[in-house]
Amino acid sequence: MSDVAAPLARYAAYRRVGDFIFLSGVIAVDPAQKKIVRGFDDIPDEIADQIGRTGEFSSDMKQGPILAQSWYVLNAIKHTVESAGGQMSDVFKLVQYFKNLDHFPYFSRVRHTFFPEQSPASTVVEVSGMMPSDDILIEVEATAYLPQHS
Amino acid sequence: MSDVAAPLARYAAYRRVGDFIFLSGVIAVDPAQKKIVRGFDDIPDEIADQIGRTGEFSSDMKQGPILAQSWYVLNAIKHTVESAGGQMSDVFKLVQYFKNLDHFPYFSRVRHTFFPEQSPASTVVEVSGMMPSDDILIEVEATAYLPQHS
Amino acid sequence: MSDVAAPLARYAAYRRVGDFIFLSGVIAVDPAQKKIVRGFDDIPDEIADQIGRTGEFSSDMKQGPILAQSWYVLNAIKHTVESAGGQMSDVFKLVQYFKNLDHFPYFSRVRHTFFPEQSPASTVVEVSGMMPSDDILIEVEATAYLPQHS
Amino acid sequence: MSDVAAPLARYAAYRRVGDFIFLSGVIAVDPAQKKIVRGFDDIPDEIADQIGRTGEFSSDMKQGPILAQSWYVLNAIKHTVESAGGQMSDVFKLVQYFKNLDHFPYFSRVRHTFFPEQSPASTVVEVSGMMPSDDILIEVEATAYLPQHS
Amino acid sequence: MSDVAAPLARYAAYRRVGDFIFLSGVIAVDPAQKKIVRGFDDIPDEIADQIGRTGEFSSDMKQGPILAQSWYVLNAIKHTVESAGGQMSDVFKLVQYFKNLDHFPYFSRVRHTFFPEQSPASTVVEVSGMMPSDDILIEVEATAYLPQHS
Amino acid sequence: MSDVAAPLARYAAYRRVGDFIFLSGVIAVDPAQKKIVRGFDDIPDEIADQIGRTGEFSSDMKQGPILAQSWYVLNAIKHTVESAGGQMSDVFKLVQYFKNLDHFPYFSRVRHTFFPEQSPASTVVEVSGMMPSDDILIEVEATAYLPQHS
Amino acid sequence: MSDVAAPLARYAAYRRVGDFIFLSGVIAVDPAQKKIVRGFDDIPDEIADQIGRTGEFSSDMKQGPILAQSWYVLNAIKHTVESAGGQMSDVFKLVQYFKNLDHFPYFSRVRHTFFPEQSPASTVVEVSGMMPSDDILIEVEATAYLPQHS
Amino acid sequence: MSDVAAPLARYAAYRRVGDFIFLSGVIAVDPAQKKIVRGFDDIPDEIADQIGRTGEFSSDMKQGPILAQSWYVLNAIKHTVESAGGQMSDVFKLVQYFKNLDHFPYFSRVRHTFFPEQSPASTVVEVSGMMPSDDILIEVEATAYLPQHS
Amino acid sequence: MSDVAAPLARYAAYRRVGDFIFLSGVIAVDPAQKKIVRGFDDIPDEIADQIGRTGEFSSDMKQGPILAQSWYVLNAIKHTVESAGGQMSDVFKLVQYFKNLDHFPYFSRVRHTFFPEQSPASTVVEVSGMMPSDDILIEVEATAYLPQHS
Amino acid sequence: MSDVAAPLARYAAYRRVGDFIFLSGVIAVDPAQKKIVRGFDDIPDEIADQIGRTGEFSSDMKQGPILAQSWYVLNAIKHTVESAGGQMSDVFKLVQYFKNLDHFPYFSRVRHTFFPEQSPASTVVEVSGMMPSDDILIEVEATAYLPQHS
Amino acid sequence: MSDVAAPLARYAAYRRVGDFIFLSGVIAVDPAQKKIVRGFDDIPDEIADQIGRTGEFSSDMKQGPILAQSWYVLNAIKHTVESAGGQMSDVFKLVQYFKNLDHFPYFSRVRHTFFPEQSPASTVVEVSGMMPSDDILIEVEATAYLPQHS
């Protein structure tokens, strides 16, 4: 599985301008396979267990999609920032679009593991849809600060 | 009532990076009391009168929620920027999320009192929901420019 | 027809801060005439033909509104950036709000003609409404990088 | 523009019986031109400015329709009562039908200018539709008392 | 079939006060049989033909309900006013509630036959329901002027 | 608790013209406290028991709101007419707006206790909303006849 | 009218197992005539009067269906238990499915007459439908305890 | 394919208490593969033919899901009861939850083959959803009587 | 706070018949105060922390209601069974009604703490409503086995 | 019962042109009695049994309407073609409009009995309504080939 | 105004094959001006009066659109058949698509004037939409028989 947030259309995964890295909005689509992440089965097993898989079919079918997408998206952001020479703690701002805000507690729990210390500034809204289909539950737009000669 | 826009979850109220202050999206929730601003009764009396309270129960129940939230949110942004060492006129950009765009004229009137001179760049959209509940009518994400040694 | 994205309310068409140009969200409203762009008839004829007018009434009534608005909005951004001393290729980030994401392929095709080379970072979401009315199908918020003494 | 509330169907604009003037429900349709009042552009300019036109396209597109219809309807009632030999202060009762009660504060503000002193008895309800089309936002039925030779 | 608009609940069919006759709102329910008028079959044959029965099953099933109810209600008002010593031309005001305003042209045609000369003052609105069930398409409240010793 | 139907906006609680008292539409809002009557707890205990409180939480939460509002509104009308020098039996006409006509049997039972003898003429319709909020289940507009020198 | 709850499909009206009588869910359908109970007219007159018929067409059309079905269903359960050799007081548990929980107070009143002393354990939920059609407002599943040689 | 109704969460497939076997609600999910039964392809071929597969793609896509789930669920109940030492005829009560009651005739036909002789007591309701997803069309809760030393 | 599941209407909290304890469906309403449990604030603090309170306002407003109700309901069942002389492990069957099955994982987590060892047989469905209001998110009907002379 | 598909409005039941018979769309309305076929009771008993009546009230109320209409419509087509001198096997094309495509398997089964050998070309779509009312579940337009001197 | 039904896309207005003229579906769009017929103002005055214009604004706004489109479409069919060398009476079959079947009586009345003698075979269904926009209320597909020289 490719971890970098690759563009699904004609746009850049990120752009560096001055001391900043502006990322495109990231969704849980594997760019290599063009496959949408739909549940625990679409992420590594050890991750699934870490972020809350219970092993019960019923619970996992309900919480799997948002937990798996949350991890996938944040992990893709992490790899993108790293590929630009930075690290997750350089991300200082997130705009987070949800399909259903009832998913917020699940996402929040996963996000905490990516930002164990200082949290980014954050905006959260629920929108009526995201690309490319209704299976997408969350889109995250990150911005990082990476001074050129600090 | 505490005026600073405190974070309601694990995120920063604002982050300074370089010459910029990036604020989290602000909603009308009193961080100290964890209470949502629902009308004129939840803001100071003199403010309520200033921003349009008529004293008629019927009209005030209709326009009170959006007027009070508009003031509360912009005031919280003002205090946040000030706590970062700046002032409201340093805010150069606003992204404004509405639950119902019919509220725009009410918000616009209040915003004008906070930016009597130069207006920020502005984006306005209507979304299907905001955190933490359906009582939230508006969320505003502000960015300020505050050169470090100007 | 005026091409610059003029503000429709009390806000700035754009703000320069440091090396950046932050534009307000742009919609397809002619600021001079306060008229919403609703189809091929509201844009120049040669443009209409270029971006896909078929000449068939039925097809053009369906795809005309989004194609015409896409062009109008991107063209207004271009003129705004130029009026600030830059050019379209300085735009490094776009946030694109759609009323209906089924319109994406039409918009994408038009956008490609404005960014023939390097694409900006991009975020796409579907929202439930935009100002000033339900006829607005797309709003685009652009940011450009224009170092002051490069 | 004709100011009298002319009937749009086979009914009387008003009927005098005994000491009373009973008016038909009045909507914002210009009887001469059979044109529905849809915003500030359909009423005299000085009136538009008086009742709240801001000059901002976005706000005016939102609040224009109800403000303009409110004025038009009350003005037509005034002229009708005058044509029956009375004046606005003879109106002692109003039944007000709204398409959307969120419009009430706008209407209330305009109504106050027509009844600066004693207010009529008043009933307000929201209905699902009015004649002749969905563009009608308000209908007002007035009754006046005009003793014949008291 | 009983023609007088009898009350279906604890209220008066009409009340005379001073020179006025105030009728209760009338719906198309036969008070004797407690049966709702649902189409041409529920009114006299010669009336059905007069008010527009075509004899085609398809058309008559569509327009029968509103035409039959319109006639039944206006006829009941006529008999009620007569039983109070007046006549249809003494009715000077009607408030007409519709379940669906698309029915207006049908009703209007029938009403004209009851008021061939001077029309009453009239208010028309669409409401979300009437008693006692969803089969009721129209309710009419009439007021008559019948001076006691003129 | 104040019992008179006080106006919640700029209108008169009632207007006397000639021999008539025209009341504004009355809703179940305590004018002193600007508080909406929402159930048995908002009316006097002995009244609650009289009009149907069962003491069972489940039943009372379902039927309490309409029963309490029905009583409150009719009681306010009674006090208003009395303050104008009349009494409940002088009320000869009611227009009753419901949010949900399934509430009619509850209201009807309460109304009977206010009009034990002669009933007023009556019109009943279901509307899509009433002021000032969705908690209002019923609005009643009454008219009384009170000859000046009878 | 047959009073026993006969099965409408291939299932038993009840099954005795050990000391228990398990009844099938009962709805208000007359098994002999395969006719759904829709109001007061479908139950015995004296019962209708007992359980709340007012004689007013409007009220009775609203409350008749649920009151009549409530009585019919509980009466059928009573006869079924009796045919199994027990009596209503042997019923110790009820699961009650409603189409609309606003009907609960009506049902509760009727149920009390069937269980004047000790009440059964009870579960109440609102479901989206019951067999065989949308006219069914309530279904009750009862269980009785009838020790074999007590 | 495993035939026993295994629990999909932390609960028992069945519990024996006294002479009774209480089964958990059973849905058409293969516990081994955690795969939802969606049509004829997910059950054995000979069964599909037996319960109504026509071989026509269009008909089978419509009736396949409910027929296959009906069989799967009842078969799982049968195996569960057998694993507890009983047989299908020991099942004396069924509570059947449907997503859409129009499916009843299909289910009823299949059920008859599992209970060729004495039918269980039965309750049927339509609910708004079942675990773990919207693909589940039916859930059946069975109870069996299996005296311990009869 | 009283912990026993007291009846909110005319029914028994539980009924012992033979070796069984049949409980009524339990909802999260405090019987003493007739107050619905709406979030973490309505349950003991140490419990709130145990079952998942994060201390973040946004997350807790989303997951608080279902977590608090889940605990409250199961705790009430426990106390009810204990008051009947048994203990939680005697509960062998649960029917669980949800307003929204997306809540299942939250409930499941809490339930596990009440049944650390052997789980009861279980049925889960989503219904369209529960008594007494839309704030109720879950209702649980439990059955326990408590042999009389074990 | 009349079997020929008679027109319900001003149109021909069929038209012969050249070697073809073009039938009007046929619905299940008995032209003589102007009565819509609503279930097994509206068709001959032996037919009802043949096409799937089970004798169970519940199943038959669900599947009766579509099965009965399917038979009635195809039988009417058969008689119409015969009255034109042809037979069912001359029908070579059917356009079939459904109100609900879930009914397809029922219709398909009945159709097969009318076309035991060669099937006609066929088009099937679901439409939002048919004349004269919502009770109509299916409309079939047939075309037959009947060479004039074969 | 051009009367011939010209194609609005890449298709033929009609095709002659053998003795038949097959017309494309016709809608009320003026092919020359690409303007949709929306009411009486879009058709000749004398026609408007003939087909039912009342001169009352309210009635005409309701019935104008369907009456005008009905006439326009049938007139276009007539001219198309004539341009192919035939006449309206050669049309032997119509398929009529409505947006709302309540419009049928209006259309039926107009159609009768085009087919005063023998009526064509006819199919009528309501569809969810027609090209090119929601303003289209009716589409008619006609077939004519015009033997070449047999």
Add this chain to the structure above:
Amino acid sequence: MSDVAAPLARYAAYRRVGDFIFLSGVIAVDPAQKKIVRGFDDIPDEIADQIGRTGEFSSDMKQGPILAQSWYVLNAIKHTVESAGGQMSDVFKLVQYFKNLDHFPYFSRVRHTFFPEQSPASTVVEVSGMMPSDDILIEVEATAYLPQHS
């Protein structure tokens, strides 16, 4: 992949009568594999590129389904007509059913490649559903003229 439009139920793919070929309505289902065509991946690669595949995941997921189905259906019609001895240009009439008319411009573009010269007569409507599932976006019914001894 088989290209001929094979019947998915008991009907003929086409019927020749006289000089005509009447095809059944064709949908995008591969008859051999009983698989619905859902996007570019289900048609040959070179075709996908020809009819508009962009290679961008986002755009292709939006426009792929309708473009692929349009091609598949028209290609199947072509092969069917050829198997009957004709060719695409013999098709003189199309009835085209869409699930969503916004898809028209996509379909129109593809259709043009199949009818480069003379276009067939054409009818286009939007219906609420097609067989066998909601994934079907378009159904096309074609008729061809193929004189027997020309």
